[in-house]
Amino acid sequence: MWKRIDQFLKRQALNIDREQELYMNRRGFIGASLAFLGICFVGSFPFVARATRNGRHEPAAPALRIAGLDELGIGESKPFLYPHDNEPALLIRLSEKEYRSYHIKCTHLGCPVYWDQASGKMTCPCHNGFFNVEDGSVLAGPPQRPLPAVRLDFRKDGIYAVGMKPIEGHEGV
């Protein structure tokens, strides 16, 4: 009889411990999950603020006169810095009325890209990267992103750089 009582008490003790343990595990899990979600929520504030600012309030780049209307012959190019002194760009005249302009820092590892009139391609000599002069898109080589295109404006006194085109869907001028 003592043995049966002893077994009964042990069973009860084990049940109480297990239920208590499960209860504590559930509470701990829920608490940890809520804490994790809270940290993620608060931690995302700077990224959300930055994305919002970039999308809506990007400051306009100043207009900069980069060439006279007849300064370049067809097929010629002219380097300039825009919109800052550390951002080299190139103006290219493709035909009587067609011009293109791009930043010429290669989107692979930053080597200077040049206009190769003979091949008709924007060329990066470092790792044989090639870009389409029509829209700056990658033709070949390791670069994964197109050359950023400069927006052009044709005024009475010359050709002006007036900002950067969005990376997607820029179609040249």
Ligand code: FES
């Ligand atoms: S830096 Fe231009 S292809 Fe590598």
